Amino acid sequence: MNNIHGLTEKEVEERVTKGQVNVLPKAPSRTTAQIIRANLFTSFNALNAILAIAVILAGSPKNALFAGVIITNTLIGIFQEVRAKATLEKLSVLNMAQVKVKRDGEERDISVESLVLDDVIILNPGTKIVADGEVMSLSEVEVDEALLTGEADPVFKEGGNPLYAGSFVVAGSGYAKVTKVGADTYAAKLAEEAKKFKLINSELQTAVNTLFKIIIWLVLPIGVLLVSTQLFFTNSSWQDAVVRAVTGIIGMVPEGLVLLTSATFVVAIIRLSKWNALVQELPATEVLARVDVLCLDKTGTITEGNLRLGEVETIGIYTKEQIDEVLAGIAHAFPVINPTQQAIVSTYTDPPALMITHKIPFSSDKKWMSVTFKERGAWVLGAPEVIIEKMDIAIRERIQQEAEKGRRVLLLAHVEREALMQHHFKNVCVGALLFIEDIIREEAPQALRYFAEEGVTIKVISGDNPVTVAAVAKKAGLVGAENYIDARTLPEEGEAFAELIHQYTVFGRVTPKQKKQMVIALQSKGHTVAMTGDGVNDVLALKEADCGIAMANGSDATKAVAQLVLLDSNFSTLPEVVAEGRRLINNLERVSELFLTKTTYSIMLSLLFGVFLLPFPLQPIQLTLIGTLAIGIPAFFLALRPNKDVVKSQFLKRILSLSIPNGVVLGFSTFAIYLMGRFFSLSLAEMGTLVVLVLGGGSLVVLARVARPYNMMNVSIVLGMITLFILACFFPFTRDWLDLRAVSNEYIVMALVFVLCTWPLIAFLQVSIRKYIR
Template sequence: MRTGLTQDEVSIRMQEGLSNKMPQAPSRTIWEITRTHLFTTFNFLNAILAIAVLIAGSPKNALFVGVIITNTIVGLYQELRAKATLEKLSVLNVAKVDVIRDGREQSIAAEELVLDDLMILKPGDRIAADAVVQSEAMLEVDEAMLTGEADPVGKHEGNSILAGSYVVAGSGCAKITKVGSDTYAAKLAQEAKRFKRINSELQGAVNKLFKVIMWLVVPIGALLVFTQLMFTHGKWQEAVVAAVSGIVSMVPEGLVLLTSATFVIAIVKLAKHHTLVQELPATEVLARVDVLCLDKTGTITEGDLDLIEVRPLHGRTLEQVEHALSGVVHTLPSMNPTQQAIRDRYKQAPNVSVTHKIPFSSDKKWSGAAFESIGAWVVGAPEMILQEEYALIQDLVEQEAHKGRRVLLLAQVDEAAFAEDQLAHPQMAAILLIEDRIRKEAPEALRYFAQEGVTIKIISGDNPITVSAVAARAGVEGAEHYIDARTLPQDMELLQQAVDTYTVFGRVTPQQKKLLVQVLQSKGHTVAMTGDGVNDVLALKEADCGIAMANGSDAAKAVSQLVLLSSDFSVLPRVVMEGRKIINNLEKVSVLFLSKTVYSVLLSIIFSCILMPYPIMPIHVTLIGSLMIGIPAFFLAMSPNKERVRPGFLKRVLRSAIANAVILAGVTLTMFLYASHSGLETSEARTLAVLVLGGSSLVVLTRIARPLNGLKIQLVIAMLTLFTAAFLTPFGSELFMLTTRTLSHTAPALALVALTWPMLSLSNRLVKRLV
């Protein structure tokens, strides 16, 4: 009799740290998330500028700092919310484990297991730590979560079993050999511990712009501060505020906020379709993906099997065959996937008396039962039941196997031998055809990606022939091109050729999955990877966009950017469409923000050179930036847009922004010089400059909003109305530091605004030719 560990031995191991306490999933801490969003160069710069304005005694000109706060809150909220949702999904699956301690059975928490504990395993149990099977134990273990292999694996005395796998048949004891972070599953998860920021072209473009802007801000800002203090003959406070205005205008802070806000809105929409987005730009990246790597089980298939045909042989009737088959599957205790598929078809057990039964095991690959009235019957692998007579149906079995089907044989056997657990004189009664259950929505989703030019690669730990047939049934183009990953070349050049040649990769190890993703990326592809098991973690982490299933492992969910809460990958087309809308619309509205950046750089340089007061104050920047850029950009970013994403985002945006900025800076400079030479005070000249810059910005907005529809026209009219109210209402003119004593000079100002449209058309054509 097994006694297991004593309580003293357990206590010693606990003190030595040899318990099954699992390491945290590889996700970021709250402090790491907060630090990422709070301590940025962008926030630091704007904070310094806001302090300078406050010291200068003009708090209303520090309103721009609100954008920093809002942008930080939006990013923090989304990532912390995703972390909280994921932790709710990560409730420990192994609540209790049965062990033998002090000679008796006990039920303990999985984390209380220690090295050398004796686990008691039975069908349905999830294995909580790596262990070795003890004598007299016979187990059928599902290791799909770890290896990707769909078929249960037989385990006998001395065989290793791994944490995270499931017992599907048999029972017995296993001695724990590795616990906690030493288990195979934990080590795979630890390899993915390093946090990897998602590869977002939008964020990359914005970051590049900020780097350039930061290099420009220091010299231009210093020059502007110097000239405003030394040569404009105003108070130092006015000079500081004016200099800050020029610097603030150069930074497209609203673009960062709009990008984050747009992502959050998309995330909220996707949440309604049971999709958890863990990083803001994940929808954008998926919209850019041109290679989608899928596992078979859980994505293309449901993970369950279907009995699609029962074909009687040698004169047996279907009724006789079904009666015997139903009796066998309802008699046996084991519930492996194959048996479940048969029971799903024959839900009612026949009224027969059982005299003997033999459960399924991986060594004999069949199971059976003997009945008083109808004799002994077995069902299982044809080659194991028929032995030397297998050649009679070998061609049929191989033909169906190439279609992705599993062939089982139902046979009547000698009852006396069966009572002695032997198989003798099998008489073929019927063949059973069983296949993986394709997800109903899978063909449509795969068809969508094919139409959108996304290449599908099936990467699975299962048999490549089976995977190929399943992929073909689901509609994967090129599914007939398959390879056993064990035969893949080591040479990188040959491996790249293999990746191009084959669509289906079977018998793939976790490290090979990661390598295949890297090879695809080395060829310039943007790669998304779906997975649910620990065996997928390395590839999920390496992919540009990792997509995990909610019913998968905690490690897979922790390293992925998207988690499909319904474990249904057919929602991915919705994610792609949301991403396309975000990218294509943000490309349009980015022109608005970057036009402001470029014309602010031009104006700062020009007014530093001509030694005149800067024409726009920070509060004016807030007015124009809100009405002509920020508010309308938000609504434009929500417009429907299903166009395919094109590369070259930054080049196209800068080309249009430069063309617009030259004209906007030109008309603003012209108006300010005209007003100054007409004898107007600086405040009056600034009011006219704001009128021209704001009006011209409205023209740019109207051009970008094309094609115009009812809602867009209403948006433009609303912004025009609010802008006009800022000049004509006492509250508006006081808040935004505008004077109404310049009404007599509005005619030339409005004339300049009217000329903006043809000048913008000409400028855009010239820049497109030159750039």
């Protein structure tokens, strides 16, 4: 072993020239340029930019203030996504491993991406395998491949056996030769399918986008009608006609709703940061709030990933003191320990005064370890069925009982020393049974209980034995944990597969491909699915899920494809994310009523003034005032209210049933006050002032309705906006800036009557529409 020389510098340079270097594939995420393009070049931004330019060319730059939403919305989107990308890349750098190799006969520490084909890696406990390789002769190691296969048990490797990137050495030592690097490794190929960036499926954003598409189609013909009317039939200058036509068009676009959606998501993300949750896509909190099936792994989610020695039960002729002394001696006999040994050492912290004459380390193929003491003879510790060929019925039943509880059972026995040298057992004298158990995360039962109460179905998907997984899940309080199945018995795909996935709660011995198929099967049943994972074996399922949740201590590939990363790998964060999502969605639904009310009345007014060939009475700056005070500012605060209600589907249907009656009442009230002013021969500016009073006042009535149920904060918001609106309309400086004119008191009283009538009219229409929809 010591004569291994490794590659020479010349051989390393030759491989670098050929590109045979362990350069890792880029994470499947958008570049900064792609993020900027995606947020900047949208149809929403394009429409607002064109309208703003038109108003500026018409010589009224103050009326182009509405375009500020382009900059704000774009910056928020770019900031959040770039921030998430930077955090993820920082995590990757922090987790970047160094690898110890042998070159020119010397040991060297090099970076992962400096590794080349045929390099000789030095294997020691804790070594992270960063490229595929092959164990060299005379080397024996135990390797944890959980991140690749999902199985927690270490795998024994000897000369000629393959090693895969993403695994790590837990016991043994030796050398391995690199056989594949970079994109050619098994882990990289498994992650390749997930490389294409996938946007999360957000019902809220889908609804907003659907509305926006419909509105765009309405804007084109109505905009042409309004522009034609203002240019050719109102005797106005082209500049004044353009400004007034733009007012009608921008009112139809719920630009604030897009901004508020992004802003609220960002606020939610900031709030979640205190729970160490990194949201990589803005709508992730919304989707998780809608999730009705959550797929979990056992290790690292329900359990800590460590083992604990539950108890030691003596079953033979030896005393408890003798057994404790022998166990302590075995535990401390080996400098390298696997998780099971670690559990024993944690109990027996002090080595006994026993002299060791011979020892055989544990390996997964033989499933036992042994130590021979000068004073106590030869002892073996391992799987009971391997050590005892004909097991006593009482012992077998005891082992079965503990296995059904999710415990691993080890047998400690005294054996004949001479037979042990040939790896055989003779004259076995049983000493004790050791019960090893997974450590349930302290927060897991409470989190599982939360999801059960909230109607979220949990599916535990693991690479471990299904009986053990089910027992651990039951111990953690998972409802339905007794419904388990070995994934190796599942049909390939199809309806039968989907039915079984829907039927069972716990799945063991699951392959990476099956994890993805399970997610697809659940989605085919109409479920919204979230998937947690930490290993490369979880990547395909994470990508397919409606919301992928990665643990920060997992692989880079999982963190790259997930929408949510738990930075402290803490399962208890998920209920907080769900609660935050519910607050966000339910509040956004309520305040969306304000924005779509504006869209509805703007469409109505544009049609009415266009069809009747009348000059449009509003200017963009006036509509900006109404939108800011009655919608924009209060909506932001109302969207942050506490709200734990279950998220309902059919967002679009419900919100339209509220906003359309609002818009219809405000639209007709506004048109009616305009006609009344025209009847009394008021000037266009005076009629415009009455229109602002009625439309603004009516919008504040809608705000007062949306702000229910009333509390101190909501009442303060409504009263504050009413006060600001009155001051803006009647304070000389702001009145002039808004192009409002002084009108006699009787017209103001008339406008106030119109405003007061909007409440009962809206209530009547909303009730009528709800009855019709049902």
